[in-house]
Amino acid sequence: MSVYIHGLSTCVPPHALPQDEVRDRAHEILGPRFKGFDRLAPVFDTSGVRMRYSVAPFDWFEQAGGWTDRNSRYMDGATDLYVEAATKALADAGWTAGEIDILVTVSSTGIATPTLEAQAKGRMGFRDDCLRVPLFGLGCAGGISGLNVSRELAQANPSAKVLLVIVETCTLSFRKARPKKADIIATILFGDGAAAVALSGSESGVRVDRGASRTWDDTLPIMGWEVDEDGLAVVFDRSIPDFVNAEMRAATDAACAQMNVSRETLGRVVSHPGGAKVVEALEASLELGEGTLDIERDVLRDYGNMSAPTVIFVLEKVLARGDAKGSGKPLLASALGPGFSAAFTPFYVD
Template sequence: AYIAVASELFHTAARRALDRAGLRASDIDAVVSVSSTGIATPTLEARIADALGFRPDILRIPLFGLGCAGGVSGLALAQRLADADPNMRVLLVVVELCSLAFRCDRLSKANIVATALFGDGAAAAVISSRDGGEGTELLPGCQHTWPHTLNMMGWKVDPNGFEVIFDRAIPPFARRHLRPVIEDFLGRLKVEKSAVSRFSFHPGGAKVLQAIESAFGLRDGALDIERQVLREHGNMSAPTALFVLKQMLEEGRSGLSLLTALGPGFSAASLPLMARA
């Protein structure tokens, strides 16, 4: 089920991103594929290469295991590739089928609630430095992994499949520990906090958003785009951050933003981006 449906979503998302960029698949030099909800070997980008029309010499970079942080981490990696080679066009495709983690043999309250937070989805984007400087500018990203936090988020894998691990301690952990990491990110990037027009986040759940608003001194409901995406699509894991980014751009929210997601590790991934009005 994973390979068939994920391949279809991959193809659809990639085609839409290419069409929006006015490019053919043969114009793409590298493809970054992100997915943590299933395993495919050959990986998804290889399975749809002929149907999309990728060149035989395309650089394939599949990423697994980043969970909810996969979208931001994938964007950050694509940015680094494009920045390293100004002639390179990179296609990022993020696909997750979180519904596959529903376990009929694990009908505990904790598992049902954790599974109910998640949904299926896909997103894609083209990242390049060569096409006239139009669009949103991505700046170098940062990551942070907290020690001794392996059991906070991830998969428990057994012969019957994946069982989601989503610790109830995540909201209070984010409230206590996320802001210092973000401030450290900004320091490493030499960006003043006052220069950031919006702090944007992967909406991991309503309680996580409340904890983040509290940590950053934001009013209740300030993360309106995140709540809208969560309400309309659920937490799709890795693609969700790209849905937030898309909504920001469609609403014309310009200026410097910092897009952040939390994922297994337990880790935070952040990416600064400059959106032009």
């Protein structure tokens, strides 16, 4: 049975973080605490990011507390984002919340038990008998991995309507007490956002085929979270762009073979733009040509790296522009994340 996208949405929280103001505030807050700040400061201007959005206002970053404060803001902000993204995707599909049979929730930037779909249930009107599938720890790969899980559930349940909601509040990982280089890079790149996708076996204009994934051995320290008294602290290894250059082409070719598609005949690659250097590395590794990933750069510029939902922002814009529409050539969406891992999903647009 084929699986199709019926609705898709993206949204961001209300607090805008212009990059020039983030740079100035970071200089005030982090400059005295991190001796290498001045060396990294130019990256604010070369990162490709011009705007981000956060569930917290600017003043919070000066007063940011520990676990209780951060997770309280996650619970409130992420639940609001969940409701907005889910409501918009359902409207796009022409579905009601009461029609949803399976709820897949992706989020790795806070702890919610009960999980976000339960937090949002009273506001959304989901049925009491929905199957709930929360996914944690997928990081930046969560958008594509969540799509793959949702697709498998839809295929296994032919009459089901599946709603995938992806919510991340990356800005709440901001550190000021003992910042490391990775914390400065996170301050330069991170934004908050959400996306939602409505799927079922009923035919529509966008078909989702079975995806693929790859997890490399001995790569656990490349990306993830460290946990301490202040909450979740980002782990970014400087080798990520080099790793993409060395590994992504072979991984993509192997995934394409598994999915019965050819990289040479793709209509377009749709990538998670983790950062400017990662986008450049993807273009080089996949032999796409400089500037090919234009929408990826646009999303990075306007929203920063929102982790898991970011690739859905790219997909939404690619579909709106009509790339590969009616060509019979697949769009191949991909994202890299903790593990270290890669996830892939092919789409066909009528």
